[in-house]
Amino acid sequence: MIVLGRIVAPFGVQGWVKIHPFGDDPASWRKMSHWWLCSDDSAPDAQWKQYALKACRPHGKSLVAALAEVPDRNAAEAIDGFFIAAPREALPQPESDEYYWADLVGLDVVNEAGEALGTVSGLLATGAHDVLQVQDGEGKEAVERLIPFVAAYVLDVDLPARRIRVSWQKDW
Structure with a gap:
């Protein structure tokens, strides 16, 4: 499953939910007839439950959505905090030089x-642009680098080789 966002609150009394998206084009989610929800973003595919999408619209920097299986506020409160995902085949193909976050996690830098x-x-969504969280090492010796995911620093992404080449010094 590709995790797309998270339900952050009920919205109104008719079962709508407010969603924090983890990408920059959440409006494209409206094209999917179903979403998959789970309280654990790393759960195996079999644990994700399919929900039929009734409606979805932008609301500020987030989304609000109505799901067929969520008829009222009580049901919306029951799924508060759940993650939203979809199998890769249900998602639109990314454009050239666009990537799903899930495709970038685990790549060597x-x-x-x-x-x-x-x-x-x-990755972190900062509003202006996304930021790569790059972990080097483990334990007390671990270093985390935050690298803006913009063309000035990210030179190329090679998914087949599982590598990202950046303009960034090791001591930054």
Whole structure:
């Protein structure tokens, strides 16, 4: 499953929910007839429950949505905090130079000099742009680098090679 966002609160009394999206094009989710919900974002696919999407619209920087299986506020409160996901085949194909966050997590990051900077452990949405969280090492010796996911720093993403090349120094 590709995790798309998280339900952050009930919205109104008719079962609508407010959603914090984890990407920059949540309006495209309206094209999907179903969403999959689970309280654990790393759960196996079999634990995700399918919900029919009745309606979805932008609301500020988030979304609000109505699901067929969520008829009222009590039902919306029961799924508060759940993650929203979809199987890869249900998602629209990303454009050239666009990536799903799930495709970037786990990739090795190297700089122009070929120095290994670590592995992408996650991404942060800052409003202006996304930021790669790059973990180098483990335990007390671990270093986390925050690298803006913009063309000035990210030179190329090679999904088949599982590598991101960046313009970033090891001591930054």
